[in-house]
Amino acid sequence: MPRYFTEEHEWIDVEGDSATVGITDFAQEQLGDIVFVELPQVGSQVAKGKDAAVVESVKAASDVYAPITGEVTEINGALEDDPALVNSSPEDEGWFFRVTVADKDELEGLMNETAYKDFAQSA
Amino acid sequence: MTDDIESENRESDIPPIERLPLDAWHRANGARMVPFAGYEMPIQYDGIVAEHDWTRENASLFDVSHMGQLAITGPGDGSTSAAHELEKLVPGAIATLKPGRMRYSMLLTQSGGIIDDLMITNTGPQLTLVVNGARKWDDIAHLREHLPDSITLTHYDDAALLALQGPKAAAVLEELVPGTAKLTFMDAAAFDWDGTPLWISRAGYTGEDGFEISVHESRVVALADALIADDRVRPAGLGARDSLRLEAGLPLYGHDLDEDIDPVTADLVFALSKKRRDTGGYLGHRAVAARLADAGAGTLQQRRVGLLLDGRLPAREGASVFAGDDRVGRVTSGGFSPTLGRPIAFAYISSDHAADGTALECEVRGRRLPAIVSPMPFVPHRYYRGN
Numbered sequence: 064m065p066r067y068f069t070e071e072h073e074w075i076d077v078e079g080d081s082a083t084v085g086i087t088d089f090a091q092e093q094l095g096d097i098v099f100v101e102l103p104q105v106g107s108q109v110a111k112g113k114d115a116a117v118v119e120s121v122k123a124a125s126d127v128y129a130p131i132t133g134e135v136t137e138i139n140g141a142l143e144d145d146p147a148l149v150n151s152s153p154e155d156e157g158w159f160f161r162v163t164v165a166d167k168d169e170l171e172g173l174m175n176e177t178a179y180k181d182f183a184q185s186a
Numbered sequence: 187m188t189d190d191i192e193s194e195n196r197e198s199d200i201p202p203i204e205r206l207p208l209d210a211w212h213r214a215n216g217a218r219m220v221p222f223a224g225y226e227m228p229i230q231y232d233g234i235v236a237e238h239d240w241t242r243e244n245a246s247l248f249d250v251s252h253m254g255q256l257a258i259t260g261p262g263d264g265s266t267s268a269a270h271e272l273e274k275l276v277p278g279a280i281a282t283l284k285p286g287r288m289r290y291s292m293l294l295t296q297s298g299g300i301i302d303d304l305m306i307t308n309t310g311p312q313l314t315l316v317v318n319g320a321r322k323w324d325d326i327a328h329l330r331e332h333l334p335d336s337i338t339l340t341h342y343d344d345a346a347l348l349a350l351q352g353p354k355a356a357a358v359l360e361e362l363v364p365g366t367a368k369l370t371f372m373d374a375a376a377f378d379w380d381g382t383p384l385w386i387s388r389a390g391y392t393g394e395d396g397f398e399i400s401v402h403e404s405r406v407v408a409l410a411d412a413l414i415a416d417d418r419v420r421p422a423g424l425g426a427r428d429s430l431r432l433e434a435g436l437p438l439y440g441h442d443l444d445e446d447i448d449p450v451t452a453d454l455v456f457a458l459s460k461k462r463r464d465t466g467g468y469l470g471h472r473a474v475a476a477r478l479a480d481a482g483a484g485t486l487q488q489r490r491v492g493l494l495l496d497g498r499l500p501a502r503e504g505a506s507v508f509a510g511d512d513r514v515g516r517v518t519s520g521g522f523s524p525t526l527g528r529p530i531a532f533a534y535i536s537s538d539h540a541a542d543g544t545a546l547e548c549e550v551r552g553r554r555l556p557a558i559v560s561p562m563p564f565v566p567h568r569y570y571r572g573n
Contacts, residue, residue: 095425096235098522098529099498101551117551119500121234121522122425146498 067130067170068179074154075130075173077164082131085158086118086149089183094120097149102138102160109135109162111169116159118149131169133162206251207346207403211410215421223319225252227424234425238524241392241430242565245352246422247413250391254322255342255400258333259312268313271337272306275329275469277449279459285310288372288387290457292449293328298473299445300452301328303437307374307387314385316347316398318439332469346406351396351430354418356570359386359397362412366397371569379409388570391427393434393563395570432530433523435492435562441503442490442518442532450477451534453490453562488515488534492562493548495529495555498522501548507533508547508554514539517548525565535559 067075072090076083091097099119109115109129116127138160141148149157174182204225206212212219217228228249230237240246260267269280278291288307292300302321307314317325322341329339350359360367363377366386374387382405390396401409413419428438437443443452448470450458455478462468463478480486495501500522507515520531531548539546542561547554 095230095233096524098500101499119498119522121238121429121524122229124500124502 066176067173068176068182069128069130069173070182071128071130072183073127073130075170077167077170080164081136081161082133082164083158083161084115084130086127086153087179087183088153089186091150091153091157094118094123094125096121097146100142100146100149100159102142103135105135105138107135109133109160119146127159129162130173131162132165134165135160135162137161206249207406208249208251208410211407212249212421215414217421217423220424222424223252225319227252228421230423230425231421234423234429235524237420237422237426238429240420241352241394241422241426242525243353245350245354245358245396245416245419246392246426247410247419248349248351248422248427249346249410250319250349250398250427251346251403251406252319253347254315254317254319254325255345255347256315256317256322256326256329257309257312257340257342258315258329259338259340261336264311265308265313268337269308271333272313273462273468275332276306277458277462277468277471277474278306279462280306280308280313283308286373286375288374288389292454292457293325294449294468294470294474295445296469296473298448298470298477300439300443300447300449301325301445303439303443303454305387305389309374309376309385320440342400344403345400346403348399348401348406348410348413349390349392349396350399350413350419351390351392351394351422353395353568355394355396358413358416358418361416369397370572371395379412382409384409391434391436392430393436393565393567394430395568428519429521429524432519432521432532433525433563433565434567435532435564437490437532438519447490447534448474448477450474450481450486451489455481484537486537488536489540490518490532491535491540491542492560492564493517493520493531493533493546493557494526494560494564495531495548495557497555498528499550499553499555500529501531501550501555501557505531506549507535507557508549509539509544514546520548523564529555530560530564531557532562 101117115129212228258268276291305316369388385400505517515535544559
């Protein structure tokens with residue numbers, strides 16, 4: 064299952080016509096202690112590059128953008144009770160939401176893991 | 187993902203970002219630096235919550251060298267004539283401030299607006315003022331404009347300022363600088379540390395017991411190293427400083443206080459000398475007296491209150507506050523309280539909705555968050571006032 068990364072520090076796992084989205088370890092490290100995650104509603108539409116979620120750390124609120132256009136099919140309910148999962152397991156248990164993949168061409172231009180690591184290191 | 191921490195730097199009118207004497211020390215200790223008040227400042231080291239909790243349980247070292255350290259002195263008699271003149275610019279009793287004692291006060295405009303809040307200390311030969319970093323140039327201009335030429339104003343821009351805060355601060359500092367444990371809250375005195383002169387006051391901005399230590403910039407690295415060599419002390423950044431002062435109910439200039447806000451509206455009546463409320467004799471007194479009369483008559487328009495929110499979503503600066511359909515105020519500082527495990531805020535609320543226990547709602551991204559007007563501090567102060 065290929066994983067892609069955005070320059071805004073989101074990751075996306077694509078499996079067939081469905082994709083799972085979260086923020087990277089680098090992103091959670093930058094944000095610090097996360098106290099609240101506002102997720103999109105199941106059934107809502109998200110658009111590539113547009114706001115899809117909000118992460119509230121102790122210090123600030125930060126937007127999370129959708130890396131791909133689609134309809135939200137599932138959200139990670141565990142984040143409601145335990146938003147710190149995004150700190151402890153950002154790229155696994157701390158996933159944000161799942162979307163349908165409307166247009167696979169939108170994945171072009173996203174980074175693979177090696178390219179993202181270089182990108183994050185130079186950030 | 188975008189991070190709006192950068193927007194905390196409101197001093198866009200101070201273009202060059204300067205570096206503090208401890209800049210390299212912060213970076214070597216793992217700090218993430220952000221621009222604040224015209225300086226590169228450490229926002230955090232290990233993490234804001236860890237640093238916050240450590241301060242409440244142990245002792246943390248904060249670099250607050252961005253703050254302005256000033257002194258005023260008069261001809262011959264030192265602090266006496268300086269106190270007499272400074273009393274014309276602040277609402278606190280300064281002439282009766284004893285040597286070795288300090289007081290929180292404010293510089294006010296003619297219309298009672300707060301130019302800055304500050305700490306005033308009688309050192310004996312002079313009065314020292316510690317003012318906000320982002321306001322120091324305005325303060326200096328204001329002081330120089332209003333103080334007579336016979337009063338000398340000195341800006342100690344070669345002095346660093348460290349804050350050691352937390353319940354273990356006194357024990358730590360006593361080992362390093364014997365005699366400091368004898369100070370009580372709002373005392374200050376000169377000390378010697380291995381030949382380095384220190385000016386130490388028992389005060390701070392966290393609600394905990396603690397000290398602020400003024401030291402020449404050439405010795406601040408050595409002093410910071412000596413302090414964190416003690417296992418009870420860890421460095422803490424601006425992020426924890428902000429969440430700690432919020433829990434302690436302490437306002438932050440530029441957010442909760444500005445020139446459109448007077449001390450009564452800001453809930454800082456404790457800083458108005460009781461005697462001088464009547465006798466006046468300071469810039470802004472007429473306006474302040476009018477606001478005090480309003481408060482007494484129940485006609486004060488709005489005032490700063492604490493809000494305790496339900497849930498986990500913080501209401502931050504700028505959030506509107508509602509009573510039903512009516513917008514009754516705005517949040518000026520807000521965040522997540524690590525100690526309470528829920529969001530807290532300061533808000534200016536119209537007085538008819540500002541009583542403790544009033545149920546209100548904060549609006550965040552279209553959501554209405556239940557909030558209760560709550561007494562401050564949210565977390566009790568633990569100042570050391572002697573046995």
